Amino acid sequence: MNFDDYCQQKAAPPGSSTYYALKRAPATYQPLLTALFALRKEFEETVKEMSDPAIGRTRFAWWQQEIAALAAGQPTHPVSQALAAHAEKNPLEYPALQALLAGYAMDLDQARYLDYPNLRRYLNSVGGAFAVLVARTTARDPLQASQWAAPLGEALMLAQIIDELGRDARCGRIYIPVDEMQRFNVIAADLINGRYSDEFTSLMRFQTARARDALHLAQSTVPAAERRWQGTLRAQVALALALLDEIERDGYQVLHQRVALTPIRKLWITWRATYAS
Incomplete structure (x- = not known):
């Protein structure tokens, strides 16, 4: 190989x-x-x-x-x-x-984050940094890429946290801020043991709405001159939005499984994201 x-x-x-x-x-x-x-x-x-x-x-x-x-x-x-x-x-x-x-x-x-500002440090250091690397690879103006690519990467990480919530929790890592879990009356043991509840649904509704809003906002800031060159990031955003919709339709059943899109749907979503807009 x-x-x-x-x-x-x-x-x-x-x-x-x-x-x-x-x-x-x-x-x-x-x-x-x-x-x-x-x-x-x-x-x-x-x-x-x-x-x-x-x-x-x-x-x-x-x-x-x-x-x-x-x-x-x-x-x-x-x-x-x-x-x-x-x-x-x-x-x-x-x-x-x-x-x-x-x-x-x-x-x-670090396996837990007290609040969202602390979590954002991680989102930026991982998701934002990687999106900037990807964006600069094809950007027409690489020096300006960090301004719009970093928010895209952070938003994609927010969506990934929701998708991988159960697996991460079982491995001892919970990326949902502690204060937000307390606000919705959800404890770490609920996530680790796969316990669903009305409180968990409310928490996930909040997390999903924030991730979706972040994806839309970050996507809107990509300069028009860069859009055709950023097919990979744009496709990732489209896939993340579709996956969040699927997770929502499935009742946020992410603690015991990974919700997935079919390959043919992924193909259609990514094609539409780069050629139909």
Whole structure:
């Protein structure tokens, strides 16, 4: 398996949401974008799927060294090799990659957030930082991309938190702010043990409305001159909005399962997002 195949399988296997979102990018940029999404997946697995924090920290330190090796032109990991191979015409910002990794490292030290302002630090450090990397890859004006891409990334993270709520809770991570759970009379044990209630429904209605509003607002700020070049991010927003609608229709049953869109629906949604608007 060469490094491109590895990145494809890691980040965007056929039928996945990322697979269809990446197909909406200009073809010449798709290999680099796929490598970026694969890198994000590696970071997620490093800090979120390690039952032993010590192992997570060891892998985190390894990735710090690997990003430095990538910057020095000596990558060893298939994802790093793919980034090096495809970044010749579009140089990567290695400090931005290190900053993204540092954002994910927050998961090694913090599993709960007291309020929304504290959660937003995480949303910006992870979701915002990654969306800026993606946007700058194809942006007509990369220097201005952070102004409109970071809010898109934050909003996408809000939607992801809802979608992955049950799995994250069972792994000991709850991204819904503590004060908001208290306001709706929902406790951590409810999420961990998959207990549904009217209070949980009200909490999720609030979370979903905020994520949906954030997605619409962030999408509206993408400059007209950039829209045709940002097919991947626009497709991700469309998929996130459709998934939130599906979760809502399903009664917010996200504690014991992942609500999913069918591949044909993903294809239609992403096509419509980039060509019919």
